[in-house]
Amino acid sequence: MEKIPHHIESILDALVERGYAIVPGFLPQTIAEPLYQEASQIASPHWQTAAIGRAQSHAINTMVRNDKIIWLDDTSAYGEPFLNIMEQLRQAVNRSLFMGLFDYECHLAHYPKGAFYKKHLDAFKGKSNRKLTTVLYLNPEWSDTDGGQLVMYGKRGEVLETVLPKRGTLVVFLSDQFVHEVLPSQRDRFSLTGWFRLNSSISGIIDPPR
Numbered sequence: 001m002e003k004i005p006h007h008i009e010s011i012l013d014a015l016v017e018r019g020y021a022i023v024p025g026f027l028p029q030t031i032a033e034p035l036y037q038e039a040s041q042i043a044s045p046h047w048q049t050a051a052i053g054r055a056q057s058h059a060i061n062t063m064v065r066n067d068k069i070i071w072l073d074d075t076s077a078y079g080e081p082f083l084n085i086m087e088q089l090r091q092a093v094n095r096s097l098f099m100g101l102f103d104y105e106c107h108l109a110h111y112p113k114g115a116f117y118k119k120h121l122d123a124f125k126g127k128s129n130r131k132l133t134t135v136l137y138l139n140p141e142w143s144d145t146d147g148g149q150l151v152m153y154g155k156r157g158e159v160l161e162t163v164l165p166k167r168g169t170l171v172v173f174l175s176d177q178f179v180h181e182v183l184p185s186q187r188d189r190f191s192l193t194g195w196f197r198l199n200s201s202i203s204g205i206i207d208p209p210r
């Protein structure tokens with residue numbers, strides 16, 4: 001736990017410098033292990049087929065992504081310690097970078113063998129209140145041959161980073177800046193994906209549900 005504030009400092013620096021941060025060993029084992037145990041024991045009918053977009057544009061397209069998700073509810077026992085840490089991160093980002101992040105939505109994701117998520121942006125400028133994406137990986141072991149890497153691309157389509165989805169690694173990036181994809185996974189892959197959001201209800205339009 002003591003290491004978290006230190007990590008938060010380096011995340012803030014990286015966000016200012018290049019708009020993203022990759023932090024191996026961010027989440028302590030004691031928090032990651034129960035989350036992994038719970039996620040890997042959830043039976044398949046409980047997982048939802050992930051959609052693209054929100055509210056009106058909510059569409060299911062398994063050609064683009066075929067992972068399974070469960071929204072993490074803050075009353076869930078295994079999610080709370082993680083959500084507390086993300087709340088610390090939200091406050092630190094607002095204090096230092098004045099981003100005005102209002103809340104955090106988060107889901108567990110399960111990529112069964114063969115699942116992928118093709119190149120996409122998590123938000124389009126001015127079209128979404130998702131500001132900052134976070135991805136936290138839960139599998140205790142992962143090797144190159146297991147596939148399922150997160151690939152992040154730069155403005156000219158060049159590969160910026162290839163991330164192994166290994167337990168405890170946190171990836172944070174500006175949601176409308178980085179095209180990214182999940183390569184086909186060769187085994188069950190578990191993660192937590194979340195978005196810090198602006199409060200779009202301020203403009204008088206109620207923020208649509210998931």
Ligand SMILES: O=C(O)CCC(=O)C(=O)O
Nearest residue numbers: 117122135150182191193
């Ligand atoms: O799991 C990952 O590495 C990224 C997931 C992702 O891009 C998303 O859910 O939008």
Ligand SMILES: [Fe+2]
Nearest residue numbers: 120121122180
């Ligand atoms: Fe994404």
